[in-house]
Amino acid sequence: MPSRTDLGFDHPVPSEITPRAAYEGRRRWLRQLAAGSLGTGLATWAGRQALAAEGAPRGAALAAVKSAVAGAVTMERPTSRADVTRYNNFYEFGTDKADPAKNAHTLKTRPWTVVIDGEVKKPRTLDIDALMKLAPMEERIYRLRCVEGWSMVIPWVGWSLAELIRQVEPTGHAKYVEFHTLADPKTMPFVGSRVLEWPYVEGLRLDEAMHPLTLLAFGLYGEVLPNQNGAPVRLVVPWKYGFKSAKSIVRIRFTAQPPRTAWNKAAPQEYGFYSNVNPEVDHPRWSQASERRIGEDGLFAKKRPTLMFNGYGAQVAQLYTGMDLRREF
Numbered sequence: 001m002p003s004r005t006d007l008g009f010d011h012p013v014p015s016e017i018t019p020r021a022a023y024e025g026r027r028r029w030l031r032q033l034a035a036g037s038l039g040t041g042l043a044t045w046a047g048r049q050a051l052a053a054e055g056a057p058r059g060a061a062l063a064a065v066k067s068a069v070a071g072a073v074t075m076e077r078p079t080s081r082a083d084v085t086r087y088n089n090f091y092e093f094g095t096d097k098a099d100p101a102k103n104a105h106t107l108k109t110r111p112w113t114v115v116i117d118g119e120v121k122k123p124r125t126l127d128i129d130a131l132m133k134l135a136p137m138e139e140r141i142y143r144l145r146c147v148e149g150w151s152m153v154i155p156w157v158g159w160s161l162a163e164l165i166r167q168v169e170p171t172g173h174a175k176y177v178e179f180h181t182l183a184d185p186k187t188m189p190f191v192g193s194r195v196l197e198w199p200y201v202e203g204l205r206l207d208e209a210m211h212p213l214t215l216l217a218f219g220l221y222g223e224v225l226p227n228q229n230g231a232p233v234r235l236v237v238p239w240k241y242g243f244k245s246a247k248s249i250v251r252i253r254f255t256a257q258p259p260r261t262a263w264n265k266a267a268p269q270e271y272g273f274y275s276n277v278n279p280e281v282d283h284p285r286w287s288q289a290s291e292r293r294i295g296e297d298g299l300f301a302k303k304r305p306t307l308m309f310n311g312y313g314a315q316v317a318q319l320y321t322g323m324d325l326r327r328e329f
């Protein structure tokens with residue numbers, strides 16, 4: 001992102017979380033395990049992985065079924081829960097990777113409503129708990145590639161955004177979907193700072209939003225989302241750079257015009273509307289040909305080659321046939 005360099009020496013130091021909070025979180029987790037309230041299958045597997053690593057205090061379990069969507073489960077080794085919950089970009093809570101884990105405890109995720117409006121026949125205002133019940137939770141293990149040149153593998157819990165879109169019935173004018181995120185200066189210390197224009201807004205073309213891989217996520221590692229990862233609901237678009245995956249969403253608006261998005265407004269020559277992962281189109285200030293996988297970033301670790309569409313080309317390339325992806329980056 002424009003304000004930082006990415007030298008690879010900014011990996012967070014061990015947890016800022018108090019030992020007591022971590023300890024209590026783990027005890028609650030063990031009680032849930034003993035009570036058998038963790039659901040079955042992958043969610044439980046993810047829970048055990050979570051137990052093995054430090055990170056954010058444990059949240060409530062979120063049971064999920066294995067996803068049947070093509071490409072939804074990579075066999076690559078997931079990034080540790082500690083890294084997923086401590087190495088974050090969430091500028092509302094600060095611009096250092098360790099800031100969101102330190103500061104996002106102030107985010108209030110209940111009550112929380114999401115407004116769905118604009119070019120739809122059935123606009124709705126949904127309480128977060130009602131929204132969560134709208135479709136069965138699935139576990140999706142996706143690669144996440146940040147535009148800064150690093151990547152992770154994250155086991156998300158959620159369901160395809162398409163499930164919601166079908167229910168609200170977009171009108172014939174709907175061509176884009178806009179995602180508005182919370183901008184609350186009382187709980188978000190960096191809202192008001194001039195790094196970005198707030199609220200953080202992202203957007204997709206309607207067909208991208210309808211793609212089965214586009215996920216509305218409510219959890220990770222078999223638990224509700226930690227605040228720093230965008231609780232209580234965020235977007236995950238695995239073939240696009242991470243900044244498209246807006247956190248802490250409060251409004252989903254269908255529009256005829258292309259949305260003005262936060263990073264595009266801040267630096268249009270650097271961050272295009274599409275922002276598909278593309279190793280052949282460099283960022284003006286660095287190459288996008290390779291990436292470092294968080295957790296593998298020792299001094300002598302090799303970078304990994306970045307894959308077109310972050311490796312999801314078989315599923316999504318047809319969305320872009322006929323487009324010049326250098327021009328429409």
Ligand SMILES: Nc1nc2c(c(=O)[nH]1)N[C@H]1C(S)=C(S)[C@@H](COP(=O)(O)O)O[C@H]1N2
Pocket residue numbers: 084087088089090091092144145146147181200228229230241242243244245246247248
């Ligand atoms: N509201 C909001 N959403 C956001 C961001 C942000 O600063 N604010 N950062 C984005 C960026 S740059 C990335 S890489 C991902 C990081 O998600 P993670 O911290 O859960 O890995 O969130 C994205 N969503």
Ligand SMILES: [Mo]
Pocket residue numbers: 089145146147148241242243
């Ligand atoms: Mo990012």
